[in-house]
Amino acid sequence: MVTVRVFVNLKPSLLDSAGRTVTGALHKLQFDEVADARIGKTITLQMEKFDEERVKAMCAKLLANPVIEDYSYEVLN
Amino acid sequence: MVTVRVFVNLKPSLLDSAGRTVTGALHKLQFDEVADARIGKTITLQMEKFDEERVKAMCAKLLANPVIEDYSYEVLN
Numbered sequence: 001m002v003t004v005r006v007f008v009n010l011k012p013s014l015l016d017s018a019g020r021t022v023t024g025a026l027h028k029l030q031f032d033e034v035a036d037a038r039i040g041k042t043i044t045l046q047m048e049k050f051d052e053e054r055v056k057a058m059c060a061k062l063l064a065n066p067v068i069e070d071y072s073y074e075v076l077n
Numbered sequence: 078m079v080t081v082r083v084f085v086n087l088k089p090s091l092l093d094s095a096g097r098t099v100t101g102a103l104h105k106l107q108f109d110e111v112a113d114a115r116i117g118k119t120i121t122l123q124m125e126k127f128d129e130e131r132v133k134a135m136c137a138k139l140l141a142n143p144v145i146e147d148y149s150y151e152v153l154n
Contacts, residue, residue, distance in 0.1 A: 001112065007119060022120060022139070031135055035078065036123040042084060043099060046113040058108055062099070 002050045003076040008064045009040035050075050079127045080153040085141045086117035127152050 010016050019038040026034045043063050045055075055073055064071040087093050096115040103111045120140050122132075132150055141148040 009119070009121070019120075025139055026135060029135075029138055031131065033125045033128070033131065034122050034135075035125070038121045040119040040121065042086070042117040042119050043096075044086070044115045044117065045111050048110045048112070051110070054108065054110065058103060058106075058111075061106055062102055 002047050004045045004047055004050060004055055004073055005076055006043040006045065006055070006059060006063055006071060006073045007040060008043065008059075008069050008071045009038065011068060011070055014068055079124050081122045081124055081127060081132055081150055082153055083120040083122065083132070083136060083140055083148060083150045084117060085120065085136075085146050085148045086115065088145055088147055091145055 016038045019036070022037040022039065023034060026037065045058075047055075059071045059073070060066060093115045096113070099114040099116065100111060103114065122135075124132075136148045136150070137143060
C-alpha cells in the first residue's frame with residue numbers, strides 16, 4: 001500500500017472568500033503576521049501502487065474542478 | 078515572506094463520510110486500486126516570518142478543532 005496525498009487549491013487568480021474570512025479571524029486574534037490565508041483540500045489516498053497517470057486521471061475526472069482549481073500530489077511512502 | 082502550509086485532518090479513528098463517498102465514486106469510475114480516501118483541509122499562510130509557537134497557537138485557537146482533528150504544518154520557503 002502506498003499513500004498519495006492530492007492537494008486541490010483554488011487557482012491563485014480567484015478570490016478565496018473562505019481564506020479571506022480566516023485571514024480576518026486571525027487578525028482579530030492578534031495574529032497580524034499573517035498576510036494572507038488560502039483554503040484548499042487534501043485527499044489522502046491509500047492505493048495498491050502509485051501510478052502517476054491513474055492519479056492524474058482521478059484528479060481530472062473527480063477530485064478537482066479544472067475550471068477553478070489546480071491540483072498537485074505527492075507520494076508519502 | 079514565508080509560506081506555511083497547515084494540514085488539518087480528521088482523527089484516524091473517526092469516520093470520514095466525505096472520504097467514504099469519494100472512495101465509492103472512484104470505484105464507480107473504475108479506480109479500484111484506491112482502498113481508502115480521506116478528506117482534509119490545507120490552510121496556506123503567507124507570513125512575515127515563521128514562528129513555530131505562533132503557528133501552533135493559530136491551529137489550536139482557530140484552524141483546527143482539537144476534539145476531532147489533528148494538524149501538522151510545513152514551511153515551504
